[in-house]
Amino acid sequence: MKINIKRENIVCYETNLENRTLLEVLNEIKTTQDASLAYSSGCRSGVCGSCGVRVNGKEVLACSYHVQEGDFAEPLNNASVIRDLVVDMDRAYSFNAKAKAWQSSIVDDVLLSHEDEKLGEVQSSCILCGSCYSACPVYAINGDFLGPFSLTRVWRYVSDKREQNKKEKIDNIQTNGIWDCTLCNACTLVCPQGISSKADIEKLRARSALFGYMDPNFASFGFGGGFDGSPVF
Amino acid sequence: MNRVIVIGAGGAGLVAALSAHENGAKVTVITKEYPTRSQTSMAQGGINAVLSDEGSDSVETHIQNTLKSANGLSDEKAVTFMCKEAPNAIKWLDSIGVPFSRNSESKIAQRKLGGAYAPRACYAQDYTGLKILHTLYDRCLEAGIEILNERYLLEFITNKDNNSKNFVCGVSVLNKRSGEVEVYEANSVIAATGGYSRVYHDYSTNSLSTTGDGVASANRAGAKLSDMEFIQFHPTALKNSSILISESARGAGGYLLNSKGERFVNELLPRDEVARAIYDEMAKGHDIFLDIRHLGAEFIENELPQEAKLAKLYENIDPSVELIPIKPAAHYTMGGIEVDEYSSTSISGLFAVGECANHRVHGANRLGGNSLLELVVFGKQAGKSAAIYADSFDKRADLSGQKKSFEDKITKIKEFSSEINFYEKQRELGELFYKNLGIKREKTAMRTLLNEVKEMKAALPKMGVSDKTKEYNTNLIEFLEFKNILELSELILISAISRQESRGAHFRVDFPLLDNKKFQAHTIIDRDGAVSYED
Ligand SMILES: Cc1cc2nc3c(=O)[nH]c(=O)nc-3n(C[C@H](O)[C@H](O)[C@H](O)COP(=O)(O)OP(=O)(O)OC[C@H]3O[C@@H](n4cnc5c(N)ncnc54)[C@H](O)[C@@H]3O)c2cc1C
Numbered sequence: 063m064k065i066n067i068k069r070e071n072i073v074c075y076e077t078n079l080e081n082r083t084l085l086e087v088l089n090e091i092k093t094t095q096d097a098s099l100a101y102s103s104g105c106r107s108g109v110c111g112s113c114g115v116r117v118n119g120k121e122v123l124a125c126s127y128h129v130q131e132g133d134f135a136e137p138l139n140n141a142s143v144i145r146d147l148v149v150d151m152d153r154a155y156s157f158n159a160k161a162k163a164w165q166s167s168i169v170d171d172v173l174l175s176h177e178d179e180k181l182g183e184v185q186s187s188c189i190l191c192g193s194c195y196s197a198c199p200v201y202a203i204n205g206d207f208l209g210p211f212s213l214t215r216v217w218r219y220v221s222d223k224r225e226q227n228k229k230e231k232i233d234n235i236q237t238n239g240i241w242d243c244t245l246c247n248a249c250t251l252v253c254p255q256g257i258s259s260k261a262d263i264e265k266l267r268a269r270s271a272l273f274g275y276m277d278p279n280f281a282s283f284g285f286g287g288g289f290d291g292s293p294v295f
Numbered sequence: 296m297n298r299v300i301v302i303g304a305g306g307a308g309l310v311a312a313l314s315a316h317e318n319g320a321k322v323t324v325i326t327k328e329y330p331t332r333s334q335t336s337m338a339q340g341g342i343n344a345v346l347s348d349e350g351s352d353s354v355e356t357h358i359q360n361t362l363k364s365a366n367g368l369s370d371e372k373a374v375t376f377m378c379k380e381a382p383n384a385i386k387w388l389d390s391i392g393v394p395f396s397r398n399s400e401s402k403i404a405q406r407k408l409g410g411a412y413a414p415r416a417c418y419a420q421d422y423t424g425l426k427i428l429h430t431l432y433d434r435c436l437e438a439g440i441e442i443l444n445e446r447y448l449l450e451f452i453t454n455k456d457n458n459s460k461n462f463v464c465g466v467s468v469l470n471k472r473s474g475e476v477e478v479y480e481a482n483s484v485i486a487a488t489g490g491y492s493r494v495y496h497d498y499s500t501n502s503l504s505t506t507g508d509g510v511a512s513a514n515r516a517g518a519k520l521s522d523m524e525f526i527q528f529h530p531t532a533l534k535n536s537s538i539l540i541s542e543s544a545r546g547a548g549g550y551l552l553n554s555k556g557e558r559f560v561n562e563l564l565p566r567d568e569v570a571r572a573i574y575d576e577m578a579k580g581h582d583i584f585l586d587i588r589h590l591g592a593e594f595i596e597n598e599l600p601q602e603a604k605l606a607k608l609y610e611n612i613d614p615s616v617e618l619i620p621i622k623p624a625a626h627y628t629m630g631g632i633e634v635d636e637y638s639s640t641s642i643s644g645l646f647a648v649g650e651c652a653n654h655r656v657h658g659a660n661r662l663g664g665n666s667l668l669e670l671v672v673f674g675k676q677a678g679k680s681a682a683i684y685a686d687s688f689d690k691r692a693d694l695s696g697q698k699k700s701f702e703d704k705i706t707k708i709k710e711f712s713s714e715i716n717f718y719e720k721q722r723e724l725g726e727l728f729y730k731n732l733g734i735k736r737e738k739t740a741m742r743t744l745l746n747e748v749k750e751m752k753a754a755l756p757k758m759g760v761s762d763k764t765k766e767y768n769t770n771l772i773e774f775l776e777f778k779n780i781l782e783l784s785e786l787i788l789i790s791a792i793s794r795q796e797s798r799g800a801h802f803r804v805d806f807p808l809l810d811n812k813k814f815q816a817h818t819i820i821d822r823d824g825a826v827s828y829e830d
Pocket residue numbers: 302303304305306307308325326327328329330332333334335336337338339340341342423424446447448449487488489490500501502504505508509539626627648649650651663664665666667668670
């Protein structure tokens with residue numbers, strides 16, 4: 063079976079493995095043919111988030127994708143390539159800190175019901191694989207956009223009863239945050255964990271409205287200016 | 296300066312970092328991957344704690360179950376401390392936002408794992424480790440703890456104090472991205488680098504990076520290791536990939552079958568016993584299968600979704616209508632860096648915690664759900680101990696020549712001839728270990744294996760790396776990992792040969808009985824491979 067991998071040039075490798083995951087094929091290439099091939103992996107079972115790559119233009123986890131004849135594998139988009147299929151995740155990860163995606167204080171003895179738990183179940187299953195940042199067209203042009211996984215993470219904490227300062231969390235994601243998203247849904251389509259950051263962003267918008275925020279795009283359309291009367295360009 | 300460096304960012308490393316920070320230290324965490332990619336993310340089953348004394352369970356029972364499983368090899372004081380602290384550990388995890396599953400009474404839900412007399416494991420759906428690890432990571436961001444990603448620990452740097460006792464004063468690491476050696480000074484260092492089950496290579500359930508680096512480095516620095524021969528085999532890993540199929544499948548009523556379709560063991564016995572029964576069947580030439588078909592497609596869909604997904608992906612079978620081919624695989628290493636009740640090693644200022652350390656709570660056989668617990672309880676303690684030590688640190692060390700000397704070592708490795716493909720040797724080693732130092736062991740086979748390991752070690756200069764690139768050279772990193780694995784292999788073998796009895800995970804065909812007179816003691820091994828026994 064042949065597979066093409068984007069390195070400095072596109073390189074075609076051939077192995078006799080059939081019906082295997084991309085990670086197994088990469089391991090075979092690395093250990094028997096070309097030790098210089100670089101990629102990341104860890105758990106082999108879809109939970110550590112190390113092995114996000116793009117195959118035929120779509121984000122997948124190498125350990126969860128079965129290779130097809132002639133597949134084309136390349137590194138994730140919207141991140142600098144360190145080498146071959148390895149990208150630098152530091153920048154994307156830094157948005158979790160910028161978005162203050164954590165519980166603002168330590169709280170004891172909050173009673174959570176089974177239903178409360180379910181509210182954030184999907185969101186807290188994020189594995190930080192970065193697929194959503196790779197697929198996001200807004201992040202592609204605005205490097206300061208907080209981006210899908212960090213906003214999903216903010217929603218995880220905002221939707222949790224243990225969060226004592228929801229307002230602060232909401233205040234913090236107004237700029238380069240929820241209003242910049244175009245709700246295109248690209249992030250949702252590639253998420254291996256079935257998370258819809260788009261839907262979480264919509265929930266965060268609704269929550270923002272409760273705290274008195276309005277969609278700045280809508281505001282500028284409607285009134286031809288900002289709230290303070292100054293013109294918006 | 297009061298600086299504490301934590302090597303490793305799994306559950307153990309992050310808890311220790313938070314605790315050291317809380318105790319006033321300036322903390323830097325260094326990891327060879329990214330924190331959220333650590334093996335801790337893989338834990339599914341749960342974390343043990345008795346949350347109320349009202350039901351059938353009690354802290355005393357938790358202690359007794361743990362001691363029993365340890366087969367007389369654990370330290371009762373340490374076990375008691377851990378089990379008593381367990382409810383606080385869960386309370387703390389809950390207070391920082393870990394999304395534990397809840398029951399209908401709004402309490403943290405608990406389930407029963409092997410060897411426990413009651414439902415005692417707290418869990419977060421199928422993702423206990425993942426959700427704990429990510430919440431800890433978020434906490435570290437909140438605390439502003441410095442985290443250096445993608446840096447590979449080379450050595451713990453030590454010096455001698457006025458009483459000529461070894462003390463740690465820093466670490467050397469290889470920055471994977473730049474390919475540069477970096478040296479970091481520290482008042483104290485915490486090793487939290489995880490276990491060494493990848494010695495078994497393809498026969499291990501572990502993450503690809505669980506290569507015992509910290510244990511090997513600590514040994515080279517002169518720290519004592521203990522109980523290295525105790526390696527737990529999980530009965531049900533997928534046959535081709537060794538990916539774990541959780542104990543919950545058997546807990547829910549799954550059967551084990553041989554090629555003839557016969558059941559051959561009580562599936563709910565402790566891990567070591569089930570693994571041995573499977574081993575015996577395999578020795579008779581049988582293939583072994585896990586059968587969960589009778590549980591029904593709906594149950595599997597709801598209760599074992601991750602298992603079903605992995606069986607499909609890696610064995611190409613649908614477990615609701617087909618048998619799952621399995622084999623036992625190396626899962627957890629009970630041994631590691633020997634520590635005392637403050638998590639300090641035999642080197643001053645070097646602390647160890649998590650799977651790389653031996654806090655003497657698991658003894659000869661770990662109880663499911665006790666490992667995550669150990670991380671939290673002893674992680675806090677290690678962080679605190681390291682912060683206190685760092686605060687009173689008054690020694691001097693000159694690290695100026697260090698960088699060059701480590702650079703020279705890397706340069707030398709790059710000059711190795713690479714006539715022999717070390718990946719092939721690594722695969723071979725894993726297979727030999729599985730056969731000869733696996734579920735059952737015997738003197739002659741272990742002796743032969745020890746010779747083979749020594750030969751491999753001697754042949755390292757003929758292996759080396761074919762990729763000479765400086766930046767992001769994973770070929771080089773994997774070679775360094777293999778080197779660590781080889782060093783540990785020797786120590787495991789020496790320890791296992793010396794323990795002439797059968798206890799828990801260590802089963803000697805030539806000494807099938809427990810020998811409490813001679814061996815109810817911990818195996819201690821030093822840098823030179825000398826073995827001694829300590830109570
Ligand atoms: C599939 C599976 C399921 C499990 N399920 C459970 C369960 O349900 N309950 C339970 O209690 N236990 C379970 N365990 C065991 C438990 O997950 C581990 O024992 C535990 O997570 C180990 O945590 P740790 O922090 O010590 O190490 P790890 O999580 O392995 O982290 C090690 C860290 O050290 C870093 N590191 C290693 N070497 C270097 C180096 N050279 N330089 C720099 N950094 C380095 C790594 O990058 C990583 O960050 C399971 C294990 C597996 C494999």
